[in-house]
């Protein structure tokens with residue numbers, strides 16, 4: 001039976017159990033979010049033993065070299081000694097709230113002072129921690145040149161982090177964030193490639209960051225962005241997006257609402273269905289999918305079946321902790 005040594009205790013893994021599930025079953029207080037390798041909030045370090053390849057997927061080279069791993073997707077066959085990643089090794093940083101305002105009744109725009117040396121690419125995500133130390137992933141919508149980190153946080157009723165961020169946090173407060181992570185961002189090198197972006201709700205945050213980065217890097221291929229919501233208020237940046245489309249020849253914006261009756265200028269129906277109905281061949285396209293996992297996961301398969309190469313499909317499903 002595989003054993004885990006953690007903070008001077010030994011724990012035995014049950015068959016098919018992840019390291020995270022084993023610790024939680026034993027009542028150990030450890031941090032986690034999505035439990036599926038997507039948010040990196042459970043990240044720890046192996047101090048004796050080797051990480052499985054799967055448990056390091058999505059981590060950057062520096063983290064891999066330091067034996068960081070994701071316990072929620074680690075199913076080891078050999079004994080491991082593991083440790084938390086603390087502030088002392090640079091995993092979390094303190095920063096200050098510069099601005100706290102609402103983009104819609106449900107979506108908060110939070111601007112945090114960008115810590116010195118904070119190196120990220122728009123579209124990556126960071127973990128924001130509430131005062132109890134619970135962390136959740138939020139995508140970065142700002143640009144590298146800006147002195148702040150911009151997050152769009154939808155208020156989930158009773159949400160431990162989004163609820164606190166929307167209702168308790170205020171300008172001037174100090175908060176903890178993690179280093180940036182994730183690989184859903186713009187990569188230069190193929191400036192004429194057409195880009196298809198599909199997002200639901202605050203899935204617009206990473207897409208907005210990626211779009212502005214692509215335009216800043218003079219992307220010349222067409223960029224088509226479909227933003228969907230179940231209600232009109234959920235299209236929380238419709239005027240901003242329209243203004244970018246008006247002044248940018250190669251950018252096209254499609255706000256979609258999943259209702260039969262919609263205001264003028266809004267498309268009726270689901271964003272992913274419209275995007276795929278508008279074009280049936282995605283050979284040569286690069287695709288970005290962000291937001292609700294029930295949109296992102298099936299659309300990834302559909303865009304692949306429509307001809308997009310797997311290496312050209314970037315996605316961030318917003319998997320929640322409880323899910």
Ligand SMILES: Cc1cc2nc3c(=O)[nH]c(=O)nc-3n(C[C@H](O)[C@H](O)[C@H](O)COP(=O)(O)OP(=O)(O)OC[C@H]3O[C@@H](n4cnc5c(N)ncnc54)[C@H](O)[C@@H]3O)c2cc1C
Pocket residue numbers: 034038039125136137138139140152153154155156157158159160161162163182202203205206316317318319320321322323
């Ligand atoms: C890579 C990544 C990037 C993300 N980026 C963003 C972002 O830019 N903006 C953003 O707003 N969110 C984003 N999320 C989602 C975010 O991390 C949290 O899951 C979300 O804010 C809920 O956390 P919470 O602590 O407020 O709620 P929790 O305390 O975790 O949940 C409270 C209750 O609400 C339910 N719940 C949780 N999430 C949802 C949901 N989406 N819809 C309905 N019910 C829900 C739970 O099941 C639970 O019952 C991202 C997630 C990932 C994995």
Ligand code: FES
Pocket residue numbers: 032033034035036037038039040041042043070071072073
């Ligand atoms: S990556 Fe492990 S909990 Fe999200």
